[in-house]
Amino acid sequence: MATKTWKIEKDLCRCCHAEGTFDNLAEPRTFLEKEEVYSDMLRECLDLDIPPVPGELCAITYSICNACITRLRDACNFKKQVQDCEQRFMTLYYKNAIQGLNTETVVKEELEVSIDDNHSDDDIETIVLKKEEDDDDDSFMDRDDDDDDMSEDFAITKKPTTSMKTRSKPKAKPKAPPVKKEKPQPQPKKKAEPKPVKEKKDDVNEEYALTVEADGTQTFTCRVCDKSFNQRKYVHQHHRQVHLKLRPKLRGCHLCDVKVPTHQRTYHMEEVHGLPAPSCGACGKRFAFPWLVLRHQKFHHMGESKYRCEPCNLTFIGRSKYMHHQTKHADVKAFKCAICDKEFKWRSGLKTHMLIHNNIRRHVCKICQDAFVQQSSLKYHVLKKHPEMV
Known part of the structure; x- marks a missing residue:
């Protein structure tokens, strides 16, 4: 095909x-x-x-x-x-600011009947029967000739004082007030049964052994092959890729038989086959993926950023760098000295502070051979004691 x-x-x-x-x-x-x-x-x-x-x-x-x-x-x-x-x-x-429009119920007016004392009981029964016949008519309130159907001998008049009433008509129901949404009352919490504590495996200790020198330098040694690294992430990567054989997935090239990691594929295509990698049209910087080009252009050339620090008005391209910067404005000091309980925001500050307790003076004055723990102390010493060398 x-x-x-x-x-x-x-x-x-x-x-x-x-x-x-x-x-x-x-x-x-x-x-x-x-x-x-x-x-x-x-x-x-x-x-x-x-x-x-x-x-x-x-x-x-x-x-x-x-x-x-x-x-x-x-x-x-x-x-x-x-x-x-x-x-x-x-x-x-x-806010209960929406109300429905209820259709009004038409209520017929109650007709008050008064009878003269001169009439007999038979006449009263005649008037009552006549009134009941009129009530059966649906259009009773709309008729104008009701008085003509009655006998002229008996006159029906309306007076403010009621002596006899006809049967009452149903009254209109008052509008129901708007229903307010009541918050459900919190039910008393049941005492949670203690769950069995699961034993956590210390994966870090199984991978490497940590050694701290007198100057505060940390060394991570692989427990399998005794290879040393200066950072935890490197020994973790070494253990996964070398000993656990969990190497990154390789992606084959459709033009040759070479297999490379995904993030290096674009550079392989450029160096071996001459296909250009995604690059910024403004500054020419190359990237592994096209979405990195768009992020670079929006931040560096268009000035767009989701992460802006309000106190100092700095912008950051990613969330990790923004959160790392927020530590400067926070009052939390996560690193504490085990000897004098002094606290620090950064690990590097605690590491330099430990040199004072261990009396490790790495910065030596070239003129008088005085030694200091910090580089700033040496600079201050030279400025005060040897101003001619500045």
């Missing part, structure tokens, strides 16, 4: 595969005095992430046509409209 070849002559819309002269998905555009980045709009509104491809196809295939821009803009506006309306509705609902 012959494979089909897709030849692209102009820009390609990644949303509908139309060809023409279109806008780049990552470049900001202005519409009605508002800045739009179409890749961000696709991600925020439709949860779609369209990555650019490396190489010569990157520029011509990372674009969007005007028709898709219009539909995307309508989708974003509709999503914002629904969110705003729902937020306003729920705000009014919880």
Whole structure:
């Protein structure tokens, strides 16, 4: 079966595969005095992430046509409209500011009947029977000729004092007050049964042995092959890849038989086969993945960042660097000296402080041979005792 070849002559819309002269998905555009980045709009509104491809196809295939821009803009506006309306509705609902319109019940007026004392009991029965017959008529309140049907000898008049009443009509029910949402009262917590404590394996101690020198230097020695490292992450990586055989997965090259790690594939394609790695068009810096190029451009060239420190107004490209910076503003000192209980924010500060307890003076004055623990102490000594050397 012959494979089909897709030849692209102009820009390609990644949303509908139309060809023409279109806008780049990552470049900001202005519409009605508002800045739009179409890749961000696709991600925020439709949860779609369209990555650019490396190489010569990157520029011509990372674009969007005007028709898709219009539909995307309508989708974003509709999503914002629904969110705003729902937020306003729920705000009014919880404030009991929404009331339903109940249809009013029409109540017929009670007719008061007074009878003269001169009439006999038979006449009174006649009037009562006549009144009951009128009540059976549904349009009793709408009739104008009720008095004409009665005998002229008996007159029905309305007086403020009631001597006899007809049967009462149902009264309108008062409107029910708005129901307030009552918060469920917290139920008393049941005493949780103690769970059996699981024994935790000390994986770190199984991998390496820690040795702390007198000057505070730490050495991590592999327990299997006695190889030493100066950082914990290196001995952990060594143990996983060498002894546990958990090496990183290799990705095969489709142009040759070489297999390389995923993060080195783009550099292999550039050095061996001449295919350029994803790079920044502004400064030429190369990256392993296209998404790193976009992050680099947004932070370094466009000034965009999600992580900004309010006290000092510094921006950071990632969350890890931002959280590390926040330690400077925090009052928490996590590193404590076991001898004098002095606390430090940074591990390096505790390491330098331990040199004082161990009386390790590594910084020696070249003139008078006086030794000091810290480099700053040596500089101060030279400035005061040997100002001619400054």
